[in-house]
Amino acid sequence: MSFPFIEHVVWLHSSGAVWAARPRWRGATVWRAEQAGEPLAACAELLAQAPRGRVRFLDRASVLLGFPHVHYLMLPWQDDLHRHTDWQGFAEATFSQQAGIDSEHWQVQVANSSFGRDRLAVALPRDLLQDIRELFKLAHLPLVSCTPLLTAVAQRYWRYLPEDCVLAVPEASGLSCLYRHSGAPSQVCVLPTRPDSHLSDNLFTADLLAQQQATTTLIVANRPVSPWLGPLHPWLEESST
The missing domain is CATH 3.30.420 (Nucleotidyltransferase; domain 5)
Incomplete structure (x- = not known):
């Protein structure tokens, strides 16, 4: 692909990775490849194969983290939680109690919701996130997002x-x-x-x-x-x- 810049979408699952890349305009052909193995190693293999634009620093990548890389839970509405930091603390405590997840090693995120509604929370492994960032940084491929798969799918549909x-x-x-x-x-x-x-x-x-x-x-x-x-x-x- 000989284009100025290319967008990349990567899905990391339990047994490998799937990579898709396309120039940033409608109707362009999609390059797609799969690699089995340890997910991060598979991602590195595909990264070495993926097409790049002529102006590489304009390329962009998004990563979707599938099973089993993400933990999810639904937080019941709490009348006494008013700030996002309150919900953050509640999510971290609930993850710790229900799944033994330590916020020191897991990055916990809480979705916004309407007043009175339950909130979705996710936990992502900090080590994996750091390894992904380093991998893309070494390849000079800007990483714009690393999103839980279920969250990304829900937003899309x-x-x-x-x-x-x-x-x-x-x-x-x-x-x-x-x-x-x-x-x-x-x-x-x-x-x-x-x-x-x-x-x-x-x-x-x-x-x-x-x-x-x-x-x-x-x-x-x-x-x-x-x-x-x-x-x-x-x-x-x-x-x-």
Whole structure:
């Protein structure tokens, strides 16, 4: 690709990485490649292969962190928490109590929400985030974001979802589900899955664990799976050929 600058989207999952790159204008061809192995090493392999623009410092990259690199939980509304820092502390304490996650080693983030609504919180491993930043820095490829996959998918498709549904993101060894009730997030569930398991069985298990009963299920994956909503990212969709 001989273009001034190129955008990159990278998905790190449990057993490797998927990379897509495209010049920054509509209709351009997407370069796509996959690499199996330890996720960070796989990312480095693809980074060495990925096309770069003629003006490299104008290139941009976004990373999506899939299962099992992110922990999620839904924080119930608290009347006595008024500032974002209050919610941050509440999230860190809840992660510590429920999952044994120490904020010294995990970066905890809390989403904003309307008054009276529960809030989604995520925890990202600080060591992995630092390694990703260093990898891209050494390659002189500016990293603009490193986002939890379920969060990125929800932001992409939220306006297309019914008021009450479950947004499901199956991966090779995990399933992430975000439940929506009356137009707002109500619960989140992430569980490991076996390669030979059926998606319908895993969705049923998620409903039990989350104590939710979704009337509508919408699936986001890189290949069509009924009832399919779309790919993780338009550039990451697997070719049907």
